[in-house]
Amino acid sequence: MIITIKKSAPKQEVEKLIADLEKHGVQVTHVVGETHDVLGLVGDTAKLDEKRIMANVAVRNVTRIAAPYKLANRLFHPEDSVIDVAGIKVGGQEKIVVIGGPCSVEGAEQIVSIAQAVKEAGAVMLRGGAYKPRTSPYAFQGLQTEGILDLVEARRKTGLPIVSELMSSDKIEEFDKYVDLIQIGARNMQNFELLKSLGKTQKPILLKRGLANTIEEWIMSAEYIMAAGNPNVILCERGIRTFEKYTRNTLDLSVIPIIKERTHLPIIIDPSHATGDYRYVEAMSLAAIAAGADGLIIEVHNNPECAWSDGGQSLKPDKFARLVEKCRSIAHVVGREL
């Protein structure tokens, strides 16, 4: 951590600050300059609060150099983490996983039929929303527990592990009992109470990046879950919000090499929510695999025109099957199986 000190700061103020910092166990080097001085801090600066230091009138600026995360940091955990989702391994050099399914579960018949279709097309997990975060209180909010049980039925019929979104702590028991991979949506990425409560389970968590969150904040949210006792976190990029209007969100594929460099966690891409348009899903899926993603999560619906939510971004099963086939060829080029 680097602290810039105003030239006008009284000497005793600076000395007091240095003494205070040293009390926190860090080593401080004082560099005297012409227009300002600089304090260089080394040691465990993760415990220091930039904002509190910044409030000191002698201080002009504070810059953190070491990453604020530890458990997720590849520096302290060099090997890839491989997360086990009901027997399916995700991350490292394991097979790339493809997760398919509808935005919303609409009933047992629908979800079983889509589950069979995505399995046949090559998906190894089934997604389906039972609790739906909708911008409007008047929009369909999901079948809730009934939807979860429909997913369980689809798993029984196909053997596919199931992925579904959890929106509040009070349903953790239900999800722990029935769901194989618990999704935390973009809007809840910084719902810290929910993140903390995920330590109560050892179920793998699929943590989506928030719409306006930096990669660092996203890793910090993974750190929350890990610090609460659950190391089984898979990250999922689903687009960020920008000024562009031709896509719903801007898919940021550069997260793939960055997450792999800075953390040891698997990274999965969601091209359906990112683009919001089924016509762009295939191109973005191939790009994600080429860039090194550990998996894809894609919306598939047998009748997108009638989908209860997000129909415009869903693929029909035959298009999805072709997409998986192409992704497999790309995977081979980058040295992975799918």
Next chain:
Amino acid sequence: MIITIKKSAPKQEVEKLIADLEKHGVQVTHVVGETHDVLGLVGDTAKLDEKRIMANVAVRNVTRIAAPYKLANRLFHPEDSVIDVAGIKVGGQEKIVVIGGPCSVEGAEQIVSIAQAVKEAGAVMLRGGAYKPRTSPYAFQGLQTEGILDLVEARRKTGLPIVSELMSSDKIEEFDKYVDLIQIGARNMQNFELLKSLGKTQKPILLKRGLANTIEEWIMSAEYIMAAGNPNVILCERGIRTFEKYTRNTLDLSVIPIIKERTHLPIIIDPSHATGDYRYVEAMSLAAIAAGADGLIIEVHNNPECAWSDGGQSLKPDKFARLVEKCRSIAHVVGREL
């Protein structure tokens, strides 16, 4: 709502779509053009789901014209809503309210002393965080229930109603019992489960705008609370996330005339979190009052250098007192009291 139809769409597909729309009770006018057709829908289109319509292969584009909110909409509720917070009226032509206090409650002594200082300076409510949303799991998370009780003590001593942030539904009873104005933070603006649970209380809600949320989404979150049975919503702008680095967030003051035009709800500005720098708080406060804000919520600390969180953006009581004085003069110019 306007639906653009592809020229290549088979006639029976379009007829089926029109019939389907009419079944939902809207009136459809079909305009035939050279490169595409257009369907004009009038009636109660709020119930229609754009995305489902968009998934129809015949459809090229869907544009919503009527606002998707009703309870918050000034069109259906022309008079200003005035929200009563423990006897303090907010909104309409009522006095502009100034809320002051520390980012975090750090103990009874601290909060009582700041409460007295902000009251003397002209604040009519006291703010203080007991449950703190922090990016890092290693940062101070707030005194929690103890902090709430310290606020209650400060209210007893000063008579100031208290404002504090609620982060999860399981604390609603505690907040309903002790807190006068329940703050929902930016990161929870689209925590829909939390929004729904706020219908269980009639306590006023201070709903902050999310970091990357449009004004429309923000109003929709107010609509969630109102639709759940609690009409007492006050909106609070606290800056949005942009590429700018000299401020923590970009304070969007244009929300003031927009919220007043589109809704009947009061709007309050938080210049402290928006700028993240105490040096810019006064200028932004005066600007907010000049633009027509119904109130301000400002961080005040008697010792910002030692504040447990966000010290860099806190004002000392004497600066805060001067700020209130200047705001009062601006208020008179725009025809309001403070």
Next chain:
Amino acid sequence: MIITIKKSAPKQEVEKLIADLEKHGVQVTHVVGETHDVLGLVGDTAKLDEKRIMANVAVRNVTRIAAPYKLANRLFHPEDSVIDVAGIKVGGQEKIVVIGGPCSVEGAEQIVSIAQAVKEAGAVMLRGGAYKPRTSPYAFQGLQTEGILDLVEARRKTGLPIVSELMSSDKIEEFDKYVDLIQIGARNMQNFELLKSLGKTQKPILLKRGLANTIEEWIMSAEYIMAAGNPNVILCERGIRTFEKYTRNTLDLSVIPIIKERTHLPIIIDPSHATGDYRYVEAMSLAAIAAGADGLIIEVHNNPECAWSDGGQSLKPDKFARLVEKCRSIAHVVGREL
């Protein structure tokens, strides 16, 4: 185009507006609704100015449905445009092009040596900046004409066509004489005077997307060049500005399928400027090819530590050669040569 009319608008105002619109040769359908009326316009609405219509007090909202571009629009030009750059074909089903070279030309020896290295690695064009857009007036501004002549020397030695950035209209003759592909940088994407002057040449133009420009605005800038008489436009995505701090810009690869759907122009990706970090260039290059890009433009330097600008994002020639090899394999999977 759709115009929403206020219910409160006097009848004669609306009739006047309709008459005025019909005078511009468009056909207007008037849809009467409960809370507002709607005018549906069909015909050549490209000539209408939304803003002028919006200024009418009777009007609540104006929505454009047809795209505002014509010459670049695939609707009116269904086949892919293939642009010829000194014999190298770009776009359509032609070979994917790889352009390599340093950010800045630093002298004849340097550029010749890099040209030979990138040619050997598989590049088919040489890039090099002679006129440099630098944020600081104190930073190196490029070798200018001398740099252009150094590029010409490198072309003579290697046969590689040369790409360089033009920053002002007064150098068009120089570029027309010496350069094979004229690059227009992100900061000049809406330098409309420069765009208009590009009609004076028939040289191909590499038009970079502006840092905060929508895809539609970018296509409109291509339209400017085409409308001025030069149809030889190649688009180049180089990242947009967002709140993310781990990359210099956010590379938006979704432009690839979108540009191919909406226009007939070739699209090239610049992963070096987008990420600003050589470590992420390979992953983003592979992703771009997988998504269907027609080419890549990549910074290569034989000694990045000593590069006069942007060293941190340059690849060394051996890494670049490996990257080209991998891109070739990806290209085959998506049915292209490289």
Next chain:
Amino acid sequence: MIITIKKSAPKQEVEKLIADLEKHGVQVTHVVGETHDVLGLVGDTAKLDEKRIMANVAVRNVTRIAAPYKLANRLFHPEDSVIDVAGIKVGGQEKIVVIGGPCSVEGAEQIVSIAQAVKEAGAVMLRGGAYKPRTSPYAFQGLQTEGILDLVEARRKTGLPIVSELMSSDKIEEFDKYVDLIQIGARNMQNFELLKSLGKTQKPILLKRGLANTIEEWIMSAEYIMAAGNPNVILCERGIRTFEKYTRNTLDLSVIPIIKERTHLPIIIDPSHATGDYRYVEAMSLAAIAAGADGLIIEVHNNPECAWSDGGQSLKPDKFARLVEKCRSIAHVVGREL
């Protein structure tokens, strides 16, 4: 400037880097840490190129602490600059200036009539576009030289100095001869060739902030003009591009205290282009004055419905007159005249 060094960097690499830095005349302090070392640089670091240092494999990160601008920096020029525009003083404790006029000059009669109206309402300068930057090549591009001469006619009739936008270097002579305050538009803020050419004149420059430019980049563009020999720069905020859709841009009023703190240049606000909607112009104007702006530039048209461009954001003269009156009262509260 702070350079973080990788722990794995060979000792001689680090020594070479330090020697190289010292050759550039800066003083380097080497701080040894556990996970990385830090080099603290003091002295004239403005000449160092971060990117070139970043390209060194031993280097992990580079952080600039001193501002990269000098001529615009208040640190080296503590008193406010007051810019003289044909006798009207702008900045410091001078009267707040209000500039009014149409987006585009549409003819002598129109501009003279508007000039008289804005003068009567209290404006002290007249704005009017003769060269118009339009997204579409098919939109009205301005009356050009004819428009400039119409402005001159309006000045002759009213005495108001005239403000108009310059879009290319080849018109500098025309502007130098006829225009009193040369506006550089948002899209040309980083048209560095144009900026450099502004040193050829001593005419005051109104430099608008780019749509996606940081405050620092904006100051650097002022620095370009100043370094080229013209110290007469006035900055103008006109909104930045964000994800918000209810306004055309997001007006960032926090620039007012920031520009005043970091530079000695005057700052003017353009609420018309920022909001894009005449209904929000008054509120934003009052806010700007309250926050300490040195002036406003506002679009006024006698017949907005017929304006050739941007009619939707223009005020009619009577509304403008009321706005000026209210701004005057706000100005008095903050200790300024208008």
